[in-house]
Amino acid sequence: QVQLVESGGDLVQSGGSLTLSCEASGKIFSIKEMGWYRQAPGNQRDFVAHISEINTTDFIASVKGRFLISRDDAKKRVYLKMNNLKPEDTAVYYCYMHILRFRDDYDLRYWGQGTRVTVSA
Secondary structure, eight states, X not given: OOEXXXXXXXXXXXTOOEEEEEEEESSOSEXXXXXXXXXXXXXXXXXXXXXXXXXXXXXXXXXXXXXXXXXXXXXXXXXXXXXXXOGGGOEEEEEEEEEXXXXXXXXXXXXXXXXXXXXXX
C-alpha cells in the first residue's frame, strides 16, 4: 500500500542543476529517515545522502558542497538539490524512506523505482 515515486530526472549539461523529488503515498503514520542512493552504469547502488529525524544530513564525499537534501514531512516528500553536476553524477537515482504504517509499528525501508539523471560533458 505504500509507494514512493521519484520525479525530476533529466538530461543536463555539465555544470547545470537539477532538483529531484520523491513523494510517498499510501498507509503512512510517520516517516523516519529519508535518503537517496544512485546506480551508475556498471556500478552497484551507492549511498548518496540522507536526512534524519532530527534534520541532520550526511553526504558521500564526491557530492559534498554540491548537493543538498531536504524534507517536507507534511507533503511526505524528500528532495535532492544537485548543483554543479558532473558527468560522473550520471545514474539512476533512488529515494528511500523508513516508514511506520501505524502507531507503534516498526519502521521498514521503502524504495522508489528510480529517476534517471544524465549529465553530458
